[in-house]
Amino acid sequence: MTNIYDFPSRSIEDKEDGFLQQGSDTLAFDESGKHVDFSDKVYQSIERSRAYERANWSNQELASIYRVKCLLDAAQVPCTVERGQSDEGDPWCVYCTPGGEVFIHLCRISGTYILDSPNLSAPISGANFTQLIERFSNGALQKTRDSNGQKHRVVKLSRGDNVFLHPATLLAALIWSIYVESEELVLLSQDEQEEPSHDDAILLVNSLAETPSGQELLKEATFIAGHASDANLINDRLPDHLDDGEAQLVVGADYAPQRDVTGKNGLFPPQTVIATGLSAIAVAVGLLSESFINRQPDAELADLLATLPDDPGNESLLTNTENPDKTKGVDLAAIVTSFFDHLVPETGSYASALSDQMATDTSPVAPGAVLSADAMKLLAELAANLRAEIDPDTAPVQTEVVELANLLVDLPATPENADTPPSAPQAAEASNALSGFVDNALKITGLQNIFDDMLQQYALGGTVIEASFDIASIDQAETSALERLLPGKTDIEKPVPVRSDSSAVAESAVPAPKPDTTVEDMPVFSLFDDNVRKFVNHLLDKSEKVEMIATESELIFIDFTAFDEADDISHTMSWSLNGGGTVSVVGLASEFQDFDLIVA
Amino acid sequence: MLAEVHKVSPEEAREQRTALGHWLKELREQQGLSQRELAESLSLEYYTFISQLENGRGKIPTHRYAEWAAALGQDPQEFVKALLFYYEPSTYKILFEKEAV
Numbered sequence: 001m002t003n004i005y006d007f008p009s010r011s012i013e014d015k016e017d018g019f020l021q022q023g024s025d026t027l028a029f030d031e032s033g034k035h036v037d038f039s040d041k042v043y044q045s046i047e048r049s050r051a052y053e054r055a056n057w058s059n060q061e062l063a064s065i066y067r068v069k070c071l072l073d074a075a076q077v078p079c080t081v082e083r084g085q086s087d088e089g090d091p092w093c094v095y096c097t098p099g100g101e102v103f104i105h106l107c108r109i110s111g112t113y114i115l116d117s118p119n120l121s122a123p124i125s126g127a128n129f130t131q132l133i134e135r136f137s138n139g140a141l142q143k144t145r146d147s148n149g150q151k152h153r154v155v156k157l158s159r160g161d162n163v164f165l166h167p168a169t170l171l172a173a174l175i176w177s178i179y180v181e182s183e184e185l186v187l188l189s190q191d192e193q194e195e196p197s198h199d200d201a202i203l204l205v206n207s208l209a210e211t212p213s214g215q216e217l218l219k220e221a222t223f224i225a226g227h228a229s230d231a232n233l234i235n236d237r238l239p240d241h242l243d244d245g246e247a248q249l250v251v252g253a254d255y256a257p258q259r260d261v262t263g264k265n266g267l268f269p270p271q272t273v274i275a276t277g278l279s280a281i282a283v284a285v286g287l288l289s290e291s292f293i294n295r296q297p298d299a300e301l302a303d304l305l306a307t308l309p310d311d312p313g314n315e316s317l318l319t320n321t322e323n324p325d326k327t328k329g330v331d332l333a334a335i336v337t338s339f340f341d342h343l344v345p346e347t348g349s350y351a352s353a354l355s356d357q358m359a360t361d362t363s364p365v366a367p368g369a370v371l372s373a374d375a376m377k378l379l380a381e382l383a384a385n386l387r388a389e390i391d392p393d394t395a396p397v398q399t400e401v402v403e404l405a406n407l408l409v410d411l412p413a414t415p416e417n418a419d420t421p422p423s424a425p426q427a428a429e430a431s432n433a434l435s436g437f438v439d440n441a442l443k444i445t446g447l448q449n450i451f452d453d454m455l456q457q458y459a460l461g462g463t464v465i466e467a468s469f470d471i472a473s474i475d476q477a478e479t480s481a482l483e484r485l486l487p488g489k490t491d492i493e494k495p496v497p498v499r500s501d502s503s504a505v506a507e508s509a510v511p512a513p514k515p516d517t518t519v520e521d522m523p524v525f526s527l528f529d530d531n532v533r534k535f536v537n538h539l540l541d542k543s544e545k546v547e548m549i550a551t552e553s554e555l556i557f558i559d560f561t562a563f564d565e566a567d568d569i570s571h572t573m574s575w576s577l578n579g580g581g582t583v584s585v586v587g588l589a590s591e592f593q594d595f596d597l598i599v600a
Numbered sequence: 601m602l603a604e605v606h607k608v609s610p611e612e613a614r615e616q617r618t619a620l621g622h623w624l625k626e627l628r629e630q631q632g633l634s635q636r637e638l639a640e641s642l643s644l645e646y647y648t649f650i651s652q653l654e655n656g657r658g659k660i661p662t663h664r665y666a667e668w669a670a671a672l673g674q675d676p677q678e679f680v681k682a683l684l685f686y687y688e689p690s691t692y693k694i695l696f697e698k699e700a701v
Contacts, residue, residue, distance in 0.1 A: 092648035107648040
């Protein structure tokens with residue numbers, strides 16, 4: 001016998017669908033049960049939620065925001081970062097002092113970045129960080145002139161067409177500039193219409209070397225160097241005692257020019273913070289140095305040397321009084337003195353002697369003062385001793401000192417060489433120099449075994465290059481990309497293979513004189529670091545279509561897969577090598593993005 | 601002697617401002633205003649400043665207290681008194697302790 005249970009059917013009224021209801025909204029399914037039918041309110045709510053999330057800071061933006069914080073910390077500007085979203089989802093973040101005072105408000109509203117600070121006369125806005133900086137440089141600071149009516153010094157770092165600066169770099173430079181109420185660390189596209197000013201200067205600040213964090217940064221950084229319109233400029237910026245005073249913000253309660261909108265108090269950093277912080281940020285992001293030291297230093301110094309009289313033995317060396325414009329804005333003496341004083345403590349005796357010599361040569365504030373023959377001789381001795389004492393393999397920073405010393409010793413010869421037509425022996429020498437540079441650069445980059453026995457020399461655009469492939473085979477798009485890296489070599493379509501013996505080089509490819517290159521023309525590159533090395537290795541591992549071209553100062557890796565399809569987006573980026581020269585990569589933009597080298 | 605001066609720690613100040621932020625948000629919502637609308641009524645150049653304040657970051661500029669009170673439908677004196685409670689608790693205590701008792 002079996003028990004039969006009769007389950008009564010449930011009436012519609014008994015149906016429990018309360019869990020599908022929220023207020024007046026009901027979640028319903030169609031007959032198949034596969035599709036969900038949202039009421040308008042629910043749908044709109046979900047869409048709003050999704051839009052809210054989409055509007056938040058991207059990971060890349062967050063990385064930049066927090067990288068800025070790290071840089072500020074390294075610059076002895078302790079701060080906290082707080083962030084949030086408005087009721088419409090627009091993201092904002094603030095940089096606060098340890099006491100909780102907000103000194104930077106950064107937000108993105110409808111795709112536009114807005115940055116405000118108590119030290120700004122008005123908020124600045126732009127579609128990207130570069131635009132923010134450009135607008136900042138147009139006088140966003142409250143005080144653009146000092147009590148003497150002199151415009152603040154502006155360091156303008158030229159940017160070449162193929163230079164990419166990391167967004168965090170730009171943002172850090174901007175925030176730092178605002179923080180110290182200074183226009184001195186501003187990255188700009190070169191304003192060609194503006195005459196180089198006597199006040200324009202590249203700061204030489206090396207207090208960083210005296211702080212532990214700074215020393216870490218220095219290990220991977222290049223030099224800070226450049227123009228100085230007078231020696232006092234640098235000395236004024238350097239702290240006497242870095243340990244004096246804590247790196248704290250001072251809230252200026254009496255600070256008159258307060259922003260009307262936010263009414264936040266002006267913030268004043270101690271002087272020690274300014275110099276140390278400037279160094280930290282500049283060095284950490286490699287902002288300053290390449291244009292002077294690392295990037296084709298011979299050309300840089302040739303420009304500096306244009307300010308020198310032709311005869312190094314002439315007593316009129318001290319100042320170029322007949323042609324003051326020629327020495328405008330350049331004070332080599334100040335550069336060299338400060339460089340050796342602050343970067344190379346162990347050369348103190350030489351630097352001291354050099355300073356003494358220059359003090360007798362000329363007034364320290366005389367614009368356009370240049371080195372005397374005695375000072376040049378002293379420099380030569382310094383260079384010789386440096387070469388003898390410093391092991392470049394174990395002292396990366398000091399290696400650069402040797403580089404500079406070498407360059408300085410060669411100073412008098414450079415302008416003359418530039419004006420002398422090249423001879424056949426010179427062409428052979430150029431070919432050997434090219435091979436030497438390539439070997440050395442590949443060694444530095446750790447890529448020396450990649451293109452063994454594959455490099456051939458070609459005559460191209462009046463000079464000699466090495467390439468790992470037949471450069472006559474490249475198509476128009478590839479040529480166009482290379483033209484950007486090898487400007488002026490218009491006959492790239494018809495390269496001439498060159499035999500490896502130097503006489504053949506001399507006959508077929510006489511190097512053309514280098515075009516005049518000014519400091520302003522020189523692009524600024526970041527240093528070739530481990531991440532870039534991994535990136536290049538990744539390209540080489542990924543594809544067999546990566547080839548290399550080398551000039552006498554540049555290695556160019558080309559990933560030809562970037563030109564396979566018509567809609568491929570190629571990108572070019574360059575880095576400075578620690579030992580001099582440049583490495584450039586032409587490849588797919590997406591590959592650069594994968595390594596966070598550019599932002600999508 | 602200076603060490604004896606009572607200082608509000610950053611943590612205390614942060615708690616106070618966070619509480620103030622919640623109160624400001626309540627007042628705004630009571631007025632039926634979005635953050636953007638409140639910012640417009642105060643002629644702020646970016647409305648995220650409202651969100652920043654409501655999250656307890658930063659301060660309302662002193663010289664705009666009256667405008668904020670009006671925008672939030674508050675009596676200016678009571679509004680400023682409340683702000684003083686959050687921003688300067690020591691001062692508030694001195695001024696209004698007897699009154700509170």
